[in-house]
Every structure is written in C-alpha cells, then in structure tokens.
Amino acid sequence: MKFRKPLTIMSRTSSVTNGFVQAIIPSVEPTTEEVVEALAVLGMTLETVECIYCGAAATDWDHLQPLVRKKRPTGYINEIRNLVPACGPCNQSKSGADWHRWIQSSARNSPRTKGIPDLADRIERLQRFVAWGKVEALDLCGLAGAEAWAAYWEHLGAIERAMKEAQTNAVQVQKAIRKSLETRDLSDHEITFDGPEPVVEEVLNSERLEGRPTR
Ligand SMILES: [Zn+2]
Numbered sequence: 001m002k003f004r005k006p007l008t009i010m011s012r013t014s015s016v017t018n019g020f021v022q023a024i025i026p027s028v029e030p031t032t033e034e035v036v037e038a039l040a041v042l043g044m045t046l047e048t049v050e051c052i053y054c055g056a057a058a059t060d061w062d063h064l065q066p067l068v069r070k071k072r073p074t075g076y077i078n079e080i081r082n083l084v085p086a087c088g089p090c091n092q093s094k095s096g097a098d099w100h101r102w103i104q105s106s107a108r109n110s111p112r113t114k115g116i117p118d119l120a121d122r123i124e125r126l127q128r129f130v131a132w133g134k135v136e137a138l139d140l141c142g143l144a145g146a147e148a149w150a151a152y153w154e155h156l157g158a159i160e161r162a163m164k165e166a167q168t169n170a171v172q173v174q175k176a177i178r179k180s181l182e183t184r185d186l187s188d189h190e191i192t193f194d195g196p197e198p199v200v201e202e203v204l205n206s207e208r209l210e211g212r213p214t215r
Contacts, residue, residue, distance in 0.1 A: 009167040021073045030080035041132045051087035058085035066096040075137030082135045
C-alpha cells in the first residue's frame with residue numbers, strides 16, 4: 001500500500017480559490033423538464049444517463065466549460081446548459097481543461113487513453129449540446145464593478161499570503177517535532193519529511209450527480 005505524500009498548506013490553494021469562485025457565481029437550478037431536455041440533446045434519458053465522455057456510471061455533473069482557469073473565474077456559471085453527466089475519473093482528469101482537447105489527449109484517464117471505442121460519436125453529441133446550450137462567459141468583473149471585484153480578490157490574495165507564511169512556519173514546527181522524536185526509539189519506523197510539493201490541482205469543476213444540479 002502506497003503512503004500518501006505529505007501535503008503542504010499550499011496544496012489547498014485551489015480549494016480556497018474554488019470557494020471564492022463558487023461564492024459569487026450565479027446558479028440557475030433547472031427544472032426536471034430542463035434536465036430531461038439537456039439529457040435528450042446528449043442522447044440520454046433519466047434512466048439511461050451515463051458518463052458522456054466514457055459511458056461509465058455517472059456520478060457527477062461536470063461543467064463542460066470550466067468555472068475556474070488560472071485561479072480566476074472563467075465567467076461560466078452553474079446552469080444545466082453547461083452541465084453534463086460524468087463519472088468521477090473523467091471529471092477529475094478533465095478538471096479545467098478544454099473538453100474537446102482533453103477527450104483526445106493522452107492525459108491520464110482521458111477517454112482516448114481509456115480506449116473508448118465510440119469517441120467520435122460522443123464528441124458529436126457534445127458538439128450538439130454546445131450548439132444547443134449556447135452558453136457564453138459572463139463579464140463578471142464588469143457586472144460586479146471593478147472596485148468591488150478588486151476588493152473581493154484582494155481577500156484571496158491576503159489569504160494566500162497568510163498561507164505562505166503559515167507554510168514557512170509549518171516547516172519550522174515540523175523540524176521541531178522531528179528533533180523531539182529523534183530522542184525517542186523509533187528504529188522500527190522510518191519517518192520521512194519531504195519538502196513542499198507542487199500545488200495539486202484539485203477537482204474544481206464538479207457537482208455531485210444527485211438528481212439535479214443544485215449549485
Ligand atoms: Zn467517464
């Protein structure tokens with residue numbers, strides 16, 4: 001069994017960013033009829049719903065156009081016209097990538113990597129969905145007003161700075177703990193302390209598939 005690499009405080013940056021984006025973007029809760037209509041465009045019903053990318057059981061609603069890119073909102077929102085049923089592995093693998101490029105990429109767990117046979121058909125259904133949905137990115141900054149917008153993101157900047165500072169502190173605390181532990185008999189256990197690892201991009205653009213998207 002593999003041990004998980006220790007996380008740093010900075011590994012959580014994308015979760016915090018995601019919270020900041022989710023907290024301000026509009027959500028339009030669909031009616032059942034709208035969910036049925038969206039699924040029909042994808043060639044599915046509520047009974048036959050499956051991951052649009054690979055055909056596995058659907059567990060999530062994936063934002064076809066990601067909500068977050070480069071740590072800022074893309075302007076796309078929570079609405080059924082931007083949500084497609086997906087499985088967890090596809091949702092996580094796609095993350096903030098462009099869906100069309102990702103499907104045919106060699107990314108881990110991408111449909112092409114998984115050798116999905118009817119890829120061309122799935123791409124066609126998704127293109128039909130895009131043409132039906134006609135979603136456009138909102139100019140959130142313009143809508144909010146530049147001043148309110150800047151003030152809002154300054155909160156995130158302050159949190160990130162505090163997290164960086166806390167991480168520096170964490171290294172010192174960890175060193176102190178290790179030093180204290182060294183005085184004990186731990187010959188049976190190799191305790192390793194790795195340095196900070198690169199920020200892990202978490203799943204930012206997912207909704208749990210439970211009936212209908214709620215956020
Ligand atoms: Zn899938």
